[in-house]
Structures are given as structure tokens and as C-alpha cells.
Amino acid sequence: MNSRFRQVALIGKYQTVAGGSQGSRARPALADIAAFLQSQGCAVVVEEQTATNAGLDGYPVLDLAAIGQQCDLGLVVGGDGTMLGIGRKLASSGVPLIGINHGRLGFMTDIPFGSFETVLPPMLHGEYEEEKRQLMHARVLRQGNCVFDTLAMNDVVVHRGNSAGMVELRVEVDGHFVANQRADGLIIATPTGSTAYSLSAGGPILHPAIAGWVLAPIAPHTLSNRPIVLSSQSEVAIEIASDREAIANFDMQSLSALHHGDRIIVRRSEHSVRFLHPRGWSYFDTLRQKLHWNEGITSS
Structure with a gap:
């Protein structure tokens, strides 16, 4: 079954200094996600600074302006800081964004990296919740x-x-x-x-x-x-x-x-930013998890 999103842009911690340790650590994660997207029927492109910083080759490379014009979806891998920068730059294009948390807190990058293989397939085939952030x-x-x-x-x-x-x-x-x-x-x-x-x-x-x-x-x-x-x-x-x-x-x-x-x-x-979340996603679940609400409380 083909993905609803024909061309998907993979965007990582683009602000990382080229050749730095963060870029090196990000490469295996980005490579795994890129290969997985292809297995789901997506044509994968890599944002140019992501490709340079992570040393990820073998895929077409586009800058953010071209991604906004040509891609159906942006898959952002990193933390909330990465998503903030990408969201601002792609807001005018209307390209929806999915966040995979490879950073720290992850209010906006809400899919844990270890879960992407099970969470992404339904989303890529149209099973998701959409919200807009002003x-x-x-x-x-x-x-x-x-x-x-x-x-x-x-x-x-x-x-x-x-x-x-x-x-x-x-x-x-x-x-x-x-x-x-x-x-x-x-x-x-x-x-x-x-x-x-x-x-x-x-x-x-x-x-x-x-x-x-x-x-x-x-x-x-x-x-x-x-x-x-x-x-x-x-x-x-x-x-x-x-x-x-x-x-x-x-x-x-x-x-x-x-x-x-x-x-x-x-x-x-x-302009507003379009976020896609897994079906059944709730903002309150995010708050409860990220702010550690209910810790130490046993539900009856």
C-alpha cells in the first residue's frame, strides 16, 4: 500500500556544526528513518544542511525553500528547538510536519525515536490527528x-x-x-x-x-x-x-x-504551522508525560 504522502522531506538537527559529534550521532537514526520511509512507498529527500551535518548521502537533497514547494510532508528528527526553527521556515508553504523526538523534552516532537516503525505507518497512510499552531x-x-x-x-x-x-x-x-x-x-x-x-x-x-x-x-x-x-x-x-x-x-x-x-x-x-500526530493523540497526554503529572499517585 502506497503512502498518502508521495515525497517526504527528512530534516534533522540542521544547526549542528558540520562534522561535529552531534551530526555523527544523528546519522544512524536519520539513515534508519530514511530507509523505513522508502519501504513505506515514500520518495525521500533530505534537507541540505541535514545531509551535510549528518553525512547522509544517497538521497536527493533540497533546501527548505524547495522542500516547501515540492514536498508533501516534513519529518523532523530532533527536539523542540529543531521543530521551532523548521516550523517557522515552512509555515508559509503549508507543508505538514511530523516530529520524531531525538532530543530532550519533546512537546512538539512527540513520537519517541524507538517507536517510529510502529507509529508512522498508519500516519503515512492517512490515520492521524492534525492541529495548527499559531x-x-x-x-x-x-x-x-x-x-x-x-x-x-x-x-x-x-x-x-x-x-x-x-x-x-x-x-x-x-x-x-x-x-x-x-x-x-x-x-x-x-x-x-x-x-x-x-x-x-x-x-x-x-x-x-x-x-x-x-x-x-x-x-x-x-x-x-x-x-x-x-x-x-x-x-x-x-x-x-x-x-x-x-x-x-x-x-x-x-x-x-x-x-x-x-x-x-x-x-x-x-501563517500557522501544521502538526500531524498519531490517531488518538491528546494534548493532555503530552502535558501529563512531559510535566510528570500524577507521579507517585496510584490510580484506582
């Missing part, structure tokens, strides 16, 4: 000019960097003044990012189906300054209100040396 579109404006423009799947974080003092921020939502805040920083998180830095800062977990964002302060000076959930249709503006050092992070991307008066504008992106 993205944020963030820009940094300096004296009215855009100096940085990017997408984020997890969060946008403005923080004090290496400065010993707090950063001072002016926060607006949909053009309405919210507050001037003194804190170590401020997080705007999507539901995907609500289990990342925002959770550590005391923010709530948002189910991915909720069209909302978390606005969470980091160690605020005023303790009544609490996390708040906003509509993802809102536009959030954060203005640097002092001359202290401030840095902005957009998932894994950083912009250092923000200036007094710089404005970080965050809106919902028109």
Missing part, C-alpha cells in the same frame, strides 16, 4: 523604521540582558496604554510557548486550540503585576522606556542593544 509576527521599530522583522512560534521576550538593574517598559494593547513596568523582562507567549519560558515565569498553560497569548512579566517590581491572557487578534507594543540595556529574543533569534524608544510590535501572523 505564529506571531514581530517587528522592532526604531525612530519609525523597521530594523528587525521575524516570526516566532514560542514567544517574544524583552529582558534586561546582562544588566544588573531592571528594565523599564511601556506596554500597550491595541493602542491602549496598559502599564509602565519595571521588571527583569516581559514575555509574550503563544499557546505553544506557554509551556516554555512563560511557564517558568508563572504564566498559565494555554491549550493550543485557544486563540490567545500570555503576557507574563519576569520578576516584576510590583508584585500585583500578574500574567494576563490576551486575544491573539490583539496588537501588543512594548516600548523601551529607559536607557538601561535591553535585549529581545524571538524564539531562538536575538536582537541585542535595544535603544531607548525602540518599539517591539507583535501581531498574529497570517
Whole structure:
């Protein structure tokens, strides 16, 4: 029986330095998965940096732009960091992604590597759950000019960097003044990012189906300054209100040396990331497993 997905792109830890030990360790896993995909009737291509870093040859090689144009499915092997980068870059193409966890936590790469031979076949033949994860579109404006423009799947974080003092921020939502805040920083998180830095800062977990964002302060000076959930249709503006050092992070991307008066504008992106999960998948199962809920509790 042929796979529903004719051409599948295999994408690994593409950020690994070529020839490095991580790339060498990833090669056997990627080679096993590639051979398995072929046995399921899929035409396999390998993302170019994955092929270089892992030393994986014998398959056609495409860059991410070509994968977005030509492939029916992306199979991402690694951890959540790998999936974040790939998800942002392939979101505009609409290519669905399946994640095989060959990293650590694995909120988004939810298929254990040791289980791919049993979990993947039904998915490749159409038995899967699909969900869409929203993205944020963030820009940094300096004296009215855009100096940085990017997408984020997890969060946008403005923080004090290496400065010993707090950063001072002016926060607006949909053009309405919210507050001037003194804190170590401020997080705007999507539901995907609500289990990342925002959770550590005391923010709530948002189910991915909720069209909302978390606005969470980091160690605020005023303790009544609490996390708040906003509509993802809102536009959030954060203005640097002092001359202290401030840095902005957009998932894994950083912009250092923000200036007094710089404005970080965050809106919902028109693009979203398509994730495919095994049939019967539940977000609550993921939370229970990854956050170790119910440990030590015996069910009756």
C-alpha cells in the first residue's frame, strides 16, 4: 500500500556544526528513518544542511525553500528547538510536519525515536490527528523604521540582558496604554510557548486550540503585576522606556542593544504551522508525560 504522502522531506538537527559529534550521532537514526520511509512507498529527500551535518548521502537533497514547494510532508528528527526553527521556515508553504523526538523534552516532537516503525505507518497512510499552531509576527521599530522583522512560534521576550538593574517598559494593547513596568523582562507567549519560558515565569498553560497569548512579566517590581491572557487578534507594543540595556529574543533569534524608544510590535501572523500526530493523540497526554503529572499517585 502506497503512502498518502508521495515525497517526504527528512530534516534533522540542521544547526549542528558540520562534522561535529552531534551530526555523527544523528546519522544512524536519520539513515534508519530514511530507509523505513522508502519501504513505506515514500520518495525521500533530505534537507541540505541535514545531509551535510549528518553525512547522509544517497538521497536527493533540497533546501527548505524547495522542500516547501515540492514536498508533501516534513519529518523532523530532533527536539523542540529543531521543530521551532523548521516550523517557522515552512509555515508559509503549508507543508505538514511530523516530529520524531531525538532530543530532550519533546512537546512538539512527540513520537519517541524507538517507536517510529510502529507509529508512522498508519500516519503515512492517512490515520492521524492534525492541529495548527499559531505564529506571531514581530517587528522592532526604531525612530519609525523597521530594523528587525521575524516570526516566532514560542514567544517574544524583552529582558534586561546582562544588566544588573531592571528594565523599564511601556506596554500597550491595541493602542491602549496598559502599564509602565519595571521588571527583569516581559514575555509574550503563544499557546505553544506557554509551556516554555512563560511557564517558568508563572504564566498559565494555554491549550493550543485557544486563540490567545500570555503576557507574563519576569520578576516584576510590583508584585500585583500578574500574567494576563490576551486575544491573539490583539496588537501588543512594548516600548523601551529607559536607557538601561535591553535585549529581545524571538524564539531562538536575538536582537541585542535595544535603544531607548525602540518599539517591539507583535501581531498574529497570517501563517500557522501544521502538526500531524498519531490517531488518538491528546494534548493532555503530552502535558501529563512531559510535566510528570500524577507521579507517585496510584490510580484506582
